[in-house]
Amino acid sequence: MTRATLPIILTGDRPTGPLHLGHFVGSLRNRVAYQHDYRQFIMLADAQALTDNMEDTGKVHRNVLEVALDYLAVGIDPAISTILIQSQIPELAELTFYYLNLVTVARLERNPTVKEEIRLRGFERDIPAGFLTYPASQAADITAFKATLVPVGDDQVPMIEQTNEIVRKFNRLAQREILVEAKALVPALGRLPGIDGKAKMSKSLGNTINLGASADEIRAAVKQVYTDPLHLRVDDPGHLEGNVAFIYLDAFDPDQEGLAGLKERYVRGGVGDSLVKKRLEGVLQEMLAPVRARREAFAQDPGAVMQMLKDGTFKARDVAARTADEVRAALGLRYF
Known part of the structure; x- marks a missing residue:
């Protein structure tokens, strides 16, 4: 098969700090292996990171470069894996807007992953709307690239299930198969606990070993x-x-x-x-x-790293734009 016909993987991280051993065992090792056999898109989900970091947007901005350096350091090859910045692809926000009409607030609140993240952050009922609607945003990220495989921890499987619900509902409305369902790839080992043994390894809990x-x-x-x-x-x-x-x-x-x-x-x-x-x-x-x-070594030339991200993002936007155009047409929103 040519790379254009390979199964598509979408994965990524929120750039809220350097990557750590938990990321490595959970997904990074697999991403290095996957890139040789799959067409892989790796997303820096900076827009999503803002849903609970609006008080410190600079942290997200700074860590885009830091996470990109971690990707390169573990062996992600930008020549065969497309690394992109979420916020620089407006079609993802557009698709999210459409998909929000295919889910209810009650269904979003029932999502086990969302419920647990809300509990961990102590939001109670004071939940940022962007955080609550994360399943629709993730569905946009996945479907924009028509990803068939998404490497996630077992706690994220409900997100993939909800993505597929949105895909099926949209395709029924469109009366044809436009969007593609995805399968969750869950690592056998699962998540690493933090060094304190009390919770998952997490930057916010300060119990990590950074790469x-x-x-x-x-x-x-x-x-x-x-x-x-x-x-x-x-x-x-x-x-x-x-x-x-x-x-x-x-x-x-x-x-x-x-x-x-x-x-x-x-x-x-x-x-x-x-x-x-x-x-x-x-x-x-x-x-x-x-x-x-x-x-x-890569950190010696941050300009080259940012150019790599720019090139990958432009390449990814071409793919997302084609999907967004198909979605608009199916919704009767193509006028010119």
Whole structure:
């Protein structure tokens, strides 16, 4: 198949801070692999990030470059993956406006992902309208590029389901297949907990290890990694469940056979947490050192990075514009 006929993947991140290990295990590693076998669009969802960052729009603006550097550092190749900036494609906002007529407020409020995000942010009933309508915005992002696959965490699956509801309703109204349904690609490992073990790894909770972290930052973070609070002495039997150090090793340690032996000894008793953390630090230092070096190299020429984003965005807008034109025609909004 030519790249034009390959299945299409859409993925992306809200540029509210540098990317971290949670992003890496959840999607970034897969994006690097996918780009060789799929036609991939990677979106910097800056417009969506404003729905709960309107008091600090500068943070979103600054982090567009930071996240782009992280993409390049992990191996995303802009020659084969299209990296785009959401706010610079007005057709996405236009499609969102149309799709809002295909959903009710009650349905938006029932979306489990939206409900959980509202709870985490403490909005209660004081919800920014843009935040509440995120499912329609995400549907626009996905359908604009006629993506058939969307890599997401399991908590985001309801968003894909609601996108497909909108697709089916629109196609029924249009009486022909214009929009395309998408399938969620959920990583087998799922989301990483934060280093504190209390929640998912999140910039807002301050429990992350960033992809561009220095050697000293990695060392300091690993010292704080949650293990087994009942494992007070080296000879005490240890527990693996909820043990963040072992969860990270499961995700990143290339020597899984050696890790299995370490687990057996830890559970039996005789292995201290310091030894486990020493192994974890070694794994993360080795994995992140080349990522950090590539990131620093790309950061030497921010103008080139922004030109890459501009080129990708222009390319993506051509695709989105064609879809928006089809949608307008189906709605009887083509006059000239």
